[in-house]
Amino acid sequence: MERVVEDFILYLHETKNTSKNTEVSYERDLKKLIRYLQEQDLTSFSEVTCTDLQGYLNKIKSENLAASTISRNIASIRALYHYLQKKGIVAEDPTEALHTPKIEKKLPEILSVEEVDCLLKQPDIRTPKGIRDNAMMELLYATGMRVSELIHLRTTDINLQMGYVVCHDSDKERIIPIGNVSRNAILQYMEHSRGFFTKDTNESALFTNCSGKSMSRQGFWKVLKGYAADAGIHRDITPHTLRHSFAAHMLQNGADVKSVQEMLGHADVSSTQIYLGLNVSKMRDVYMKAHPRH
Numbered sequence: 001m002e003r004v005v006e007d008f009i010l011y012l013h014e015t016k017n018t019s020k021n022t023e024v025s026y027e028r029d030l031k032k033l034i035r036y037l038q039e040q041d042l043t044s045f046s047e048v049t050c051t052d053l054q055g056y057l058n059k060i061k062s063e064n065l066a067a068s069t070i071s072r073n074i075a076s077i078r079a080l081y082h083y084l085q086k087k088g089i090v091a092e093d094p095t096e097a098l099h100t101p102k103i104e105k106k107l108p109e110i111l112s113v114e115e116v117d118c119l120l121k122q123p124d125i126r127t128p129k130g131i132r133d134n135a136m137m138e139l140l141y142a143t144g145m146r147v148s149e150l151i152h153l154r155t156t157d158i159n160l161q162m163g164y165v166v167c168h169d170s171d172k173e174r175i176i177p178i179g180n181v182s183r184n185a186i187l188q189y190m191e192h193s194r195g196f197f198t199k200d201t202n203e204s205a206l207f208t209n210c211s212g213k214s215m216s217r218q219g220f221w222k223v224l225k226g227y228a229a230d231a232g233i234h235r236d237i238t239p240h241t242l243r244h245s246f247a248a249h250m251l252q253n254g255a256d257v258k259s260v261q262e263m264l265g266h267a268d269v270s271s272t273q274i275y276l277g278l279n280v281s282k283m284r285d286v287y288m289k290a291h292p293r294h
Contacts, residue, residue, distance in 0.1 A: 001037070001045060005030045008083050017172060021148075029076035032060075045084055050094040053077060057098065074098055108244040109236055116141060116245055122227040125188070128196035129210075133223055135182075135189035136207055136215075137242065139165070142182035144246035144264050147239035151215045153206040160187055167265065176263050 009027050012018045018026075036056045042048055060070060078095045085093050111119065120137055124130035140150055149167045157166045164177050178186075197208045205214040221239045228237040243264070250260050 001034045004045060008080055011083060025072060026076045026079065029073045030080055033077060046090045048094055050097050053094055053098060109241060110245045110248045111241060113249060115233055118231045119227055119233060122230045128193040131189050131193035132207065135185040136220065138182040138185040139178065140242045141246055142178045143176040144243050145176065146243060147217050147220055151207060151217060151220060154204045155206050158186060158206060174262065174265050
């Protein structure tokens with residue numbers, strides 16, 4: 001069964017253009033399913049019935065997992081069986097009768113424009129570390145890219161003359177414009193700070209840690225939380241906070257959903273539309289002005 005899952009993940013990668021994060025999540029979910037099935041003396045996916053799968057779901061529900069985690073597990077299993085049926089490995093799909101739990105979509109935590117301004121003023125740009133941190137945070141807020149994309153940027157991904165950055169996600173890439181503030185911050189970093197960290201002149205990572213190696217997600221999170229505390233922001237700051245704030249502020253200032261979706265790299269526009277819910281007052285103003293029977 002493990003080999004079947006490996007082939008399935010490869011199939012997703014080559015034909016569905018899935019992201020690395022999706023592939024890792026699906027593989028983890030399905031390996032957990034395999035362990036459960038083997039405990040039930042099931043050695044082939046063709047032997048598995050809907051009752052077996054429902055038993056597995058009941059087991060993971062008893063672990064008090066979030067509804068979103070259970071839904072993702074169901075999505076992983078369904079995708080696997082669609083693949084198995086397509087390949088003729090199973091005759092029937094036992095996932096058709098599985099019920100997906102209802103998920104309440106939570107609005108992401110965002111900062112106000114004033115809080116972002118205060119946060120981005122915290123790095124001491126008189127020091128190499130402050131210049132680097134300022135460039136990272138300005139770029140993150142300027143583009144809305146994921147932290148994983150930020151820390152994997154190469155120097156060749158930035159075009160300061162034309163004002164854009166190229167983000168890579170698995171085999172996909174997208175181009176995001178950057179404004180003057182972010183461009184100037186990166187220019188200052190490249191000219192006055194990066195050489196302080198990169199001992200190896202062949203190092204291609206745009207942002208590095210004090211050892212001259214690519215910065216980790218945890219390393220950046222530690223940096224961000226430190227500056228948030230300095231700025232007096234005591235809410236739940238995550239590595240995605242500036243990404244969420246970018247999306248909400250862009251939409252609040254009149255950007256269309258499709259453009260923001262492309263900049264964020266969302267495959268589904270519904271993922272972008274959640275940020276519209278963060279500005280209910282603006283929607284109400286539009287409604288009151290536009291509807292003939294308000």
